[in-house]
Amino acid sequence: MLHAYMHFEALTAHSYSYSCYKCGYYPPVVIMDLHRKGVFNMPTSEMETPPADFDGRVNIKDFYDSVTSQIICTGLLTSGRKNPFLVLPSYHNWAPWIGPKCRDGDIVFNTEHEKLHAPRQAAEMSDLQMTEERLQDALINLRVDMVRKLCKQCGIDSKGSKMDLILRLREEMKNRSSYDKIFEKVWGASGGWAVVMCPCAVVYSIKFNLRAESPRDYADILLSWKHFPNIAIYDFARGLATHTNLREPENLPFSPHEGRLAEASNDNVKSAAEGKLKVHLPWLKSKKKDADTNCHPLTGSSEHYTLYDVFHEKNTKDPRDILRRIALVPELAGWVNSQCAEQLFADMRKNNYFLNTLTPSEHIFMMRNKLHHYNTQCNNKTEESIKKVVSEDVLQLDHNGQIVMAAQPPTEADVTTQPYCPSMSDLLPGLTPNQTSDQLNRRIWAVNPLPAQQKLLAYVLDKNKDPYEDILSYSPGRTLTRCDFWSLAFEEVEAQIADQCFQVITALGASQGKDVHTFSIYLVVTWLPPFHNDPLAALPDNIGTKDIILLPSWESGHWIL
Template sequence: MEESDGTHVGEITYPPKDAPTIQGMVQYILMNKKIPSTIPNHLRLSSVDKEFPRHLIPEETLCYHCPNRMVLSDPICITQKAKILTTTGIVQDISTYYKYCPQCGVLYRYQEWSEGLHNFNDHVLLDLPLCLTIRNLLQVHTAVSRIVEYLELTTGVQFPSADTVFHGYLHFEALTNHEYQYSCVTCGDHPPVVIMDLHKKASFHLSVSDLAQPPEDFNGDVDSEQFWKALTEERIARGFVSSKKAKSLQFSVPPSFHFWAPWIGRKTRRSNCVLNTEFEKIRPAKAAEVSEITVSEDRLRDELCKQKVQVIRNLCRECGLDATGSRTDLLLRLSQEMKSREAYDKVFEKIWAASGGWAVIMCPCGIVYSLKCNIRAESPRDFADMLLSWKHMPNIVIYDFARGLSTHTNLRQPQTIPFSPFEGRLMDPTAENIVKAKAGNVKVSLPWLTCKKKNPDTNGHPITGSAEHYVLYDRFHEDNTKDARDSLRKLRLVPQLAGKVNSQVVEQLFAKLKKNNYFLNMALLSTHVFLMRNIIHHYNIRKNEERLDHMKKEFQNI
């Protein structure tokens, strides 16, 4: 075997420095070195006695790029000081090698998961049990930095930096053959009832004013597969170049209005082309929807009440108010001050528009179907984009700003009126119906929620057969509005839903996700987005497994 300093052999440079060579290696690894989503048991378990090969050589002998399948070079040593990180310590002095094609110059490195290893950057490798341990600890809200600290305390060995281990783990997840189905085993790919909300506490470092405007011909259509593939390639490229170098070689995915997409399961969305019309948020709203979608003072006050007392004190200072006293005193002062436009704008900027957050669509079972990292502050537009990207729009949408969503979505598609009848209300908003609804003296039965229509409507939902689409409030948010007509959007008016739909599943999810903010919010935006989709994927998998186990037990008891 040839040995080198790991940088030059003739005209061959390793690791590669130019973008085309790196791109070729990234594409090859993604296509040919995928790790199965279910790793064989004999590779999952950690063992102190496990022996690893000392010389890690790529298994390829022929060039996959050359038509004549050129024979590759002999293995060339990159380093003799590579480390294998495990849950029980570090295996030192491992030799890693690469090969190259003498004809086309393509490089091949060791990337063989079947030996229980994951090669991150030829100098640091992780064994698969460690990768799975990190995955599971992230599910219980433990940052990789804390995991590394724990490993060092337990083993008495100094590990590489937490940042290196973190990116090594993300490299592993990028190469794992996840399907990211985002689908419930009970509700299928097209749930008739969904619950939507925004995870506002997740934030990121981004100056929206620095974002360029999209091309003039951009209509909001984004290729979802291409966007998420680019994020995955960025993670793989980190095995060859640093974050700063990756940016200069255009291996990073910066936020932009025209190349930024939600994740929607492949079977749930209508096509790979999904909507992201956030660039429209900076344009004046249509006159017909201004009063409907503007964040009301009452809704903003409700969000203000959820803030920590220190945030409220700081807001009082910024508005020139006395910042002493109890939480109640502070809220009363701000509430009075918010009647002025200047104070309202300050509170809005601090509470509502500080971060785009994560827009989430879930089924009542608690499975996430759609996930979108908002670049700008929340708007009904974000949820409309996702719903209009679905192959079959749900019959019932539960959202804390139901009126705004209905108005915005119907104005977007006036030819079809997505939310109808009655603009997504359960009944015609006559004075009589409003009085009955307020008094709780009316019920609106939707029998197709429990038994599909024998004669389905044209363009009816595949589960219910109904082409009716309603936007409703749950009982915790129905008082967010002062519009009397919204009394006809109460979830409890529908016997098939009242008391049977846990509309708080989103809040329960957010309570879990909030525990990740201390490390997610410190990450670069593309890292934040990639990891969030992955964390939610494993959350969905676990929830589905729990439901399957529950159903099996029920059938056994019959």
């Protein structure tokens, strides 16, 4: 049944887009982690070394087309016949999966062959040490009899307590060949699969490691992307920044400050430790007006930082790594879920039993397919939540892959060359002049705010608080901060506030089946004082054809705009 299902999926025209409707094709913030128990059996000793001219670049499309061909051919062969399209793991013919819109072409990096005997630079030695620590954690979780058996297989004294055995294995792991042998016994032959996700928990890239995980695997993925993310969250952020910058020394991927949020000075480290340092990155919420050179298309910034996830930020021994904490960025703190990868792995854990029994090529095909359906479900939930507010007909993906409302072309009736002042019958069709203010639901304008509303208003307008704190998010990538609302006390209203008010009117009209069109371009709002006699007499002489007039009208003892 499993092979029949895989044969069906291989014959289905899936897009495998691997992108999020909210974050688009190029997410500015990504979370990276490894699923250590997603492995497949593979004799690493039998893997051939790559050709001498292999530079770590693989054609992703050709590789996955060959994997699909193997799955299709398996469904057509009689039992016992050898598959002519069989794909075996090799360092020069193995590729991660990256969405077609996200990656920078079909040639991607897979430099796992460099893990074999490549000498490490001094700045990168912590890479190996961190991997050994993870393996030690896995050893602690094994039963005592399993640890004793592992010691015997490595030729180590198997007598003593569990901790004595682990300490002996720790010393043995300093030898690279012994380390690989212990790793294969504990985790399986392959190195698990590494994922890169957006904060919405949509998977953008997945890499099926042949050997033990290291920052090299994530650097392969990020350097294969069309646009490098501004924020990369990883449990070994320092190692990722060091390794990636060493690979691209002429154009450092993680800069400024080597991917830290501030210069690694004693004053900054001390301020961060005391909770006094805040690093504002407003372009995470609203794109820079004056975009940087070689910037990210969604933020307009060319700055790139690598931060620790919240559960590993205290594991580092370098005091400067306190400048890599999420809590230092108000635009990220309390918003980004750095554990969404762990939540995905917990959900996928039930599949480990049957996935880990598949051949390597079947394993990666099945995982790519399962994550494709997982991403589709996430995007469908996002779309359904948006449809509760706007009509399905106006939703589309823009050039960055984000879901937006489609611009509706104006009709001939919308175009006029003469000034136009709508009457109340135009603004509220179907109402008769005799309808009372209760029927118009206008009594709210004469009611003072409730205590809870007054408290909320005082909080929003408090100038002693952070002016860049996000108060309202009203569309993907667009937010209103506290300082935006400070214009409410003046005659000139901040444009984004007025724009949001008009969007609320549009949404309310749509909920009642009415088409309400609002325009935020060349918008001039003229506020008129109430006149009991003729409001038109208060209109200024310089009214333009594109002005929108909020005209007061006296009905049933109340002023109505």
